[in-house]
Amino acid sequence: MATPHTRDTGIGLVGFDGDDTLWKSEDYYRAAETEFESIVGRYIDLADPRTLGHLLTVQRRNLKIFGYGVKGMVLSMIEAAIEMTDRRVEVRDIERIVEIGRDTLQHPVDVLGGVREAVEEIARDYHVVLITKGDLFHQERKIAQSGLADLFPRIEIVSEKDPGTYARVLAEFDLPASRFAMVGNSLRSDVEPVLALGGWGIHTPYALTWAHEAEHGVDADSPRLREVAHPRDWPQAVRALDQLARGAAA
Amino acid sequence: MATPHTRDTGIGLVGFDGDDTLWKSEDYYRAAETEFESIVGRYIDLADPRTLGHLLTVQRRNLKIFGYGVKGMVLSMIEAAIEMTDRRVEVRDIERIVEIGRDTLQHPVDVLGGVREAVEEIARDYHVVLITKGDLFHQERKIAQSGLADLFPRIEIVSEKDPGTYARVLAEFDLPASRFAMVGNSLRSDVEPVLALGGWGIHTPYALTWAHEAEHGVDADSPRLREVAHPRDWPQAVRALDQLARGAAA
Numbered sequence: 001m002a003t004p005h006t007r008d009t010g011i012g013l014v015g016f017d018g019d020d021t022l023w024k025s026e027d028y029y030r031a032a033e034t035e036f037e038s039i040v041g042r043y044i045d046l047a048d049p050r051t052l053g054h055l056l057t058v059q060r061r062n063l064k065i066f067g068y069g070v071k072g073m074v075l076s077m078i079e080a081a082i083e084m085t086d087r088r089v090e091v092r093d094i095e096r097i098v099e100i101g102r103d104t105l106q107h108p109v110d111v112l113g114g115v116r117e118a119v120e121e122i123a124r125d126y127h128v129v130l131i132t133k134g135d136l137f138h139q140e141r142k143i144a145q146s147g148l149a150d151l152f153p154r155i156e157i158v159s160e161k162d163p164g165t166y167a168r169v170l171a172e173f174d175l176p177a178s179r180f181a182m183v184g185n186s187l188r189s190d191v192e193p194v195l196a197l198g199g200w201g202i203h204t205p206y207a208l209t210w211a212h213e214a215e216h217g218v219d220a221d222s223p224r225l226r227e228v229a230h231p232r233d234w235p236q237a238v239r240a241l242d243q244l245a246r247g248a249a250a
Numbered sequence: 251m252a253t254p255h256t257r258d259t260g261i262g263l264v265g266f267d268g269d270d271t272l273w274k275s276e277d278y279y280r281a282a283e284t285e286f287e288s289i290v291g292r293y294i295d296l297a298d299p300r301t302l303g304h305l306l307t308v309q310r311r312n313l314k315i316f317g318y319g320v321k322g323m324v325l326s327m328i329e330a331a332i333e334m335t336d337r338r339v340e341v342r343d344i345e346r347i348v349e350i351g352r353d354t355l356q357h358p359v360d361v362l363g364g365v366r367e368a369v370e371e372i373a374r375d376y377h378v379v380l381i382t383k384g385d386l387f388h389q390e391r392k393i394a395q396s397g398l399a400d401l402f403p404r405i406e407i408v409s410e411k412d413p414g415t416y417a418r419v420l421a422e423f424d425l426p427a428s429r430f431a432m433v434g435n436s437l438r439s440d441v442e443p444v445l446a447l448g449g450w451g452i453h454t455p456y457a458l459t460w461a462h463e464a465e466h467g468v469d470a471d472s473p474r475l476r477e478v479a480h481p482r483d484w485p486q487a488v489r490a491l492d493q494l495a496r497g498a499a500a
Contacts, residue, residue, distance in 0.1 A: 065355050067387030071321035078328070079348055087341045094344055095332050098325055105315050136386040137317025137409045159387045 009249040011200065011242040012175050014122055015166075016152075017184030018132030018139065020206035022115050023146050028107040029073070030208060032100050036077050039093050043085040055080045056211055063212075067159055069135030074101030105138055109145040114231040119151045121235040126242075130155045131169060131182070133189060161189035163196050170197075178248065181241050183234055185209070188216035191225060200241045201225045202234060259499035261450065261492040262425050264372050265416075266402075267434030268382030268389065270456035272365050273396050278357040279323070280458060282350050286327050289343050293335040305330045306461055313462075317409055319385030324351030355388055359395040364481040369401050371485040376492075380405045381419060381432070383439060411439035413446050420447075428498065431491050433484055435459070438466035441475060450491045451475045452484060 019025035036055065037046055044051055058080040059073065066072030077097050081089045122128060130152040132139050139157045143149050154173075158165045170180055177197035183204065184190025191201035195218065203225060218225065223244065226237040269275035286305065287296055294301055308330040309323065316322030327347050331339045372378060380402040382389050389407045393399050408415045420430055427447035433454065434440025441451035445468065453475060468475065473494065476487040 065352055066321060067385070071316060071319075071325060075321060075324060075348055075351065078344065082341055082345050087345070089341060091332055091337045091339060091341065091344070094328065094341070095337070098329055101325065102315055135317070136407065137319075140409050157386065159390050 010179065010246040011126060011181050011238060012179040013127045013129060013170075013173055013181075014238055015129050015131045015169070015180065015182040015184075015194075016119065017182070017186065017190045018130060018142065018146075019134065020185040020208070021112075021183060021190070021204065022119075022130075022148060023112060023142065024110045025142075026206060026208040026210060028104050029210065032070075032073070032077075032104045035100050036081070036097065039096060040081050040084050040089070042093075043088055051084055054084050058083070060212060067135070068133055070101055070104045070138055071135060073104075074098060077101075105141075109142050111146050111148060112231060116148065116151070118231040118234040119148070122238055123151055126238065127173070128152060129169070129173070131158060131161070131166075132156070133158055133161050161186075161193060163193040166193050166197055166199070179245060181238060181245075183238075186213045186216075187218040188213050192216050192218045195222060195224055199224070200245065202228055202237045202241070204228050204231065204234070260429065260496040261376060261431050261488060262429040263377045263379060263420075263423055263431075264488055265379050265381045265419070265430065265432040265434075265444075266369065267432070267436065267440045268380060268392065268396075269384065270435040270458070271362075271433060271440070271454065272369075272380075272398060273362060273392065274360045275392075276456060276458040276460060278354050279460065282320075282323065282327075282354045285350050286331070286347065289346060290331050290334050290339070292343075293338055301334055304334050308333070310462060317385070318383055320351055320354045320388055321385060323354075324348060327351075355391075359392050361396050361398060362481060366398065366401070368481040368484040369398070372488050373401055376488065377423070378402060379419065379423070381408060381411070381416075382406070383408055383411050411436075411443060413443040416443050416447055416449070429495060431488055431495075433488075436463045436466075437468040438463050442466050442468045445472060445474055449474070450495065452478055452487045452491070454478050454481065454484070 016022060033055065055077065059076040062072060062076050066075055074097060078094055081094065081097060119128060128151065130143065136157050143155060156169050170177055177199040180194065181200040181202060182190050182194040183202040185204055185206040187203060191203050194201050201224060226241060228234060228237045266272060283305065305327065309326040312322060312326045316325055324347060328344055331344065331347060369378060378401065386407050393405060406419050420427055427449040430444065431450040431452060432440050432444040433452040435454055435456040437453060441453050444451050451474060476491060478484060478487045
């Protein structure tokens with residue numbers, strides 16, 4: 001039997017997100033935020049609704065300049081701590097915030113259960129690519145430590161996951177979006193832009209979602225989208241989308 | 251006449267560095283450092299030789315965790331300011347250091363004189379690739395603003411320029427190092443690792459060099475290296491190396 005990726009129709013490439021799809025990530029950001037809150041909580045009343053969302057406000061304001069990733073988060077935390085405390089935060093506490101960043105950049109990389117087996121099974125029949133967003137240096141470290149690099153002949157670390165980014169990656173593979181399926185935990189970053197291009201999505205939610213990623217415009221009833229609870233069900237979902245993609249092309 | 255990149259010998263690919271090769275960069279880092287020094291200079295005696303090198307010490311200590319780029323520089327500046335002043339630095343000044351980072355990330359992108367014409371001329375006869383090191387988000391912004399993106403079918407933003415990185419890029423082009431020439435201002439990052447792989451180098455020094463980049467082990471007399479003062483002389487240098495490469499393969 002011809003393997004799917006030598007055929008001219010159906011799914012020819014499966015993309016995988018990294019953070020919170022292949023390995024844990026948001027847990028470490030949440031731990032960092034909790035520590036940040038315990039620091040500023042000694043200066044201000046965190047129960048005040050005006051303060052609660054201020055870190056997110058600063059982070060989103062800075063995304064256009066700092067981009068995603070831990071270093072940008074730390075700079076936003078320093079800025080937010082200074083603003084939230086009206087400059088009363090002590091230098092020793094700013095030192096601790098930098099330390100939070102250093103710890104977050106060095107967190108262990110825990111691959112999620114069933115991921116390796118699922119990617120291995122899919123890679124036997126399809127080309128696979130890792131498409132991960134964020135800080136180049138940190139993502140490279142995480143990929144190396146995950147022990148999954150051997151599964152991916154191609155790894156794309158991108159600064160933003162929008163239709164333009166996916167279109168660029170697909171152009172490098174010389175493949176129409178109609179033959180591409182993306183697996184990830186973020187409807188906003190992994191599913192919405194791929195569906196917009198005419199591709200396919202497999203959504204496996206993670207227990208935690210950053211507020212910024214929770215905003216999206218995905219139609220949950222789209223026939224091009226599969227909701228899958230566990231990585232062990234990814235191979236079956238890919239095969240099901242492959243059937244649909246072949247049907248659509250016929 | 252067959253274009254060089256359809257031949258089987260000689261130079262088949264020319265790589266170009268970005269910062270301080272295609273566009274100004276170090277000037278903005280120097281300006282940031284000068285501002286940093288004017289801030290800490292109000293707390294300590296900068297003439298003291300122990301203080302003078304402290305920022306570089308902190309930056310190099312942090313490179314393994316933060317990587318290259320402005321955000322890492324700012325975090326190192328904050329850390330250094332706290333250490334150098336024994337925590338006496340005021341919060342308002344830390345705020346100013348974050349502001350230095352924001353300004354540096356948004357500096358204008360000035361393409362160096364003669365660059366566009368030289369790359370265009372080389373690209374008529376050779377495949378070209380931009381290989382630039384640093385923060386993904388900031389480098390993408392600089393490439394877009396430089397107006398040079400149209401000259402480069404392929405752009406590689408990498409976290410470190412060592413032999414492993416260049417070997418990976420060459421593998422993607424399916425080209426031996428003996429057919430690759432790299433153009434750049436840094437002997438450490440652009441020339442040394444390429445010569446180590448058996449490739450060719452064109453070195454165009456920039457007026458300013460970061461101390462970290464100034465350390466290298468390049469043999470200035472290497473026949474595989476051309477010193478070129480100005481971008482306008484790059485095409486001729488590439489042709490000269492191409493001749494040598496063809497001779498070596500014959």
